[in-house]
Amino acid sequence: MKFAGTRTLTRLVLALVAVAVAVLAVSGCSMLKDASKSDTAKAKVGDCINVIEGSVTNSKTAPIACSDQKAVYVVAGVYDKKTECKEEQTSYEETVNGGTTAFLCLSPNFKQGACYNESASTGYKFVDCTAPEASFKVLKRIDGAADEFQCDTATAIGFRVIPDPKTTFCLGNPKG
Missing domain, CATH: 1.20.5 (Single alpha-helices involved in coiled-coils or other helix-helix interfaces)
Known part of the structure; x- marks a missing residue:
């Protein structure tokens, strides 16, 4: 039926x-x-990254709260393919089995009073100011301004200016 x-x-x-x-x-x-992506590769714009160990081919990184002193970078851009990052940004590329799974552009997120190691091949890493590898100390962080002339030339030995978002970092000797 x-x-x-x-x-x-x-x-x-x-x-x-x-x-x-x-x-x-x-x-x-x-x-x-x-x-197949790491937690870092899954990051979104505005998230922050800690560099645990810098390497040209196999860095160890992890997402971290942006307020943490070890939050060395803030994610400025997330892309599916290799992209030219802006000046003063660091590129992060993650590959698995020969294929790129993530490409991020990272901007410095230095904290006032903190020290960092700078390497041309591996970027920035948070370090203790007494560590022999400490390259510089952030004497002053100025949010909302991209102007190196706001740094005190009597104490600053350098600066980093980030155009977007506008930030100026006045740098000094980590030992002093």
Whole structure:
């Protein structure tokens, strides 16, 4: 015995199942792609990063609260492919099995009174001011201004100016 409308009902159920399978396939692939990324690679603009160990090919980094003294970088841009970062930004590229899974542009997020190590090959890293590898100390952080002339030339031995967001870091000797 057949009931009226069962063929239509069967088609509707099959269509809903097909849509559900398609949604799961697309979201599952996306979730698998994200699963292969580190926590740093999953960061969003405005998140902060701690450099635990700098390396040209295999840095150890971790997301951290931006208020933490070890939050050396703030994420300024997140991209799916290699992008030229702005001046005063550091690029972070993560590759897995030869393919790039993330590309971030990072801006310095130095804290006033903190010391850092600077390396041309590995970027910045938070260090204790008494550490032999300490390159500079942030004497003054000026948010909202990108103007090195706001640094006291009597005490500052250098500066870093970040155009976006406008920030000036007045730098001094870590030992002094």
